[in-house]
Every structure is written in C-alpha cells, then in structure tokens.
Amino acid sequence: MSFFKDLFLKTRHFALYGFLMAILVFTLKWLQWKFLIMDNSIDIYVGLIAVFFLLLGVWVAKQLIKPSVETVVIEKEVVVASQSAINENELQKLNLSTREYEVLQLLTQGYSNAEIAERLFLSLSTIKTHVSNLFVKMDVKSRTQAIEKAKRLNIIA
Amino acid sequence: MSFFKDLFLKTRHFALYGFLMAILVFTLKWLQWKFLIMDNSIDIYVGLIAVFFLLLGVWVAKQLIKPSVETVVIEKEVVVASQSAINENELQKLNLSTREYEVLQLLTQGYSNAEIAERLFLSLSTIKTHVSNLFVKMDVKSRTQAIEKAKRLNIIA
DNA sequence: TCAGGACTCATACTAAAGTACCAAAATGCG
C-alpha cells in the first residue's frame, strides 16, 4: 500500500499527525470512560467507534491522496513572419546562377529590365538574356509568373 | 461534505456498496461475539475496531474520491501566417472599383491581360483600360510594380 | 590545355504591355 509510504514521506506534516494521534487516543479513552460509566449497549459504542474512524479514515485519505496531474496543452498563436527564412531547398532545385538570382531579386521588386540594367551596370541586352534564361529555368513564360512563383516558393528575400 | 454527495451520485455502484455494508455488519457482529466470548481487554477490541475502520475509511475514500485535477498549462507556439487577413484599410484608400479589384487579383497571380480577359469574359481592350486605371489609382507604372505594391500593402488574398 | 559553364553584349524580330482618347451601355442614387 503506497498510502503509508506517502504518509511517511510527508515529514513536514509530522507535527500535525502527532497532534491528530493524541486526539485519537483521547477520544478513545473518553469513549471507553463513558462506556464504563453508562454501561449502555455495546452495539451503540462499537457503532460510534466504527463510524467515527471510518469518517476519520476518509478525511485522512482526502488529505493525503496526491492530486493527479492533468497536463493540458494550449496552443498559443504566435504571429511570426513566416517568410523570414528563404526556402534554400527550392532555390537549389532551380539551379540559378549568381547573376540570374540577382536579376530575379530585382525583378520581383517590380523593376523593369532597363532599371535592372542600370542598377547592375549592365546593358539591356544582358538583362534580357538573363531574364530569358530565368524563365526557362523557372518554367514560366512571363516576369509576372516568375514573380508569383518566386514569392510562392519563398525563394526571395 | 461533498464526499457523500459523490457516494450517492454513483448509483451504478450501489450493488457494490450494499455488499460492502453487509460485510461491515457481519464483521461488527463477529468482533462483538468474539468480545463476549473472550471477554478480553476492551482496549484491544476498541483498538482493532478503530484501526480496521480507519483503514476501511481510507480505502473507501481512495475508491470514491475524485482525484483533484491539477491543470498544467503548457503554451505551445504555433506559427501563423501573418498575412492571413488582408489590409482593408489600405485597400479602401486606393478606392478601387469592383472590376478593378478583380483584375488586380488576377494580375497579381501572374496572368497576362489576354488571360484575364478570357477568365472574366471581357475583351482585351477592357482589361487594358482597367489595368491602366489601376496603375493611376495605385500610383505605379507597370504591372510588376502593381504586384509588388499589392503584396507589400497586403491587399490581396 | 581545353571543354564547358557563366557572363557579357549585340541585332533583329515578335508579342505583349501600356498610353491616349473616345464613346456607348449599364448601374445606382437622390
């Protein structure tokens, strides 16, 4: 019976149990004295003893039984910028060169070919070449589709 | 004492408790008979009664008492896409008409003017008109800029 | 060293996007 084990483990409550024991002994003696004086029915006396200690046992058990721990997992929604990290996996699949990726980044920011050429100090022809190669590698047919796919695959910063 | 309330509520266990009660009465009578025959010390008899019913009370309590539940809340972070809801505020500022907004939605999905016309059962001319008006209202100069701005302001689903 | 990939640039062309201007039909509201 692990109950008595628990009882002895609760050393911090020894004082309480000692006091309780004293009350028990006193009650027992008082009941016995009353029995000797009154000499009434033994049934009533024993019944009182039984009921009293039954209730006492219940009370003691209630005090000692460990509450069972129920773990409740509550999902808390936390808003996180889901596109904080780019999808390196999808990016590698496309096998883009350094320049092509640079062009793609500017392209997705809404820049025209002429603007991209200006920012990268390249000719418009070069940008057109890169963009065309990009479309082949990304399997799209226009810059708007490229933007949509890039944002959907989360491969741009 | 809510314990007795629980006892009576457990109607399905009435048979068990009846049987238990019978055992109790029988035990009481047996102890009483033994006392009358042996006429030994009243202390031992009462002590046995007390210990027996104390333990019985503990056992009964353990069987009946509902374990008090200690709830442990564990917060679990769940990543939620931050752009779940569109920015109604920014959308209203643009003052787009119903058709213009429809066109914008398809535009941001990478569709060409011809494809948009096909899906909305309109002519290419109409789409061009809507797109041009869109650019004026959105203060952009190309569809790529419109896409970038729409996604940045979070005004598309 | 040399083959291949990446990067650059050019020309010529087609397709699509975008602008400007106009106008008719539909819609919604006081």
Added chain:
DNA sequence: CGCATTTTGGTACTTTAGTATGAGTCCTGA
C-alpha cells in the same frame, strides 16, 4: 427621371517584354 460612376469596348500608337541567334571573354576543373 436625371446625373455620376462604373463598365465595357474600340482604334491608334509607343514602349517594354520576350525570343532567337550569334559571339567574345573569363574562369574552373578534368
């Protein structure tokens, strides 16, 4: 109804995007 707005569509034009092809340079790994 009358008026403003939206929606639709057209023509004509310019600009940009996109394709095809070729070619020179640079760098790296076999």
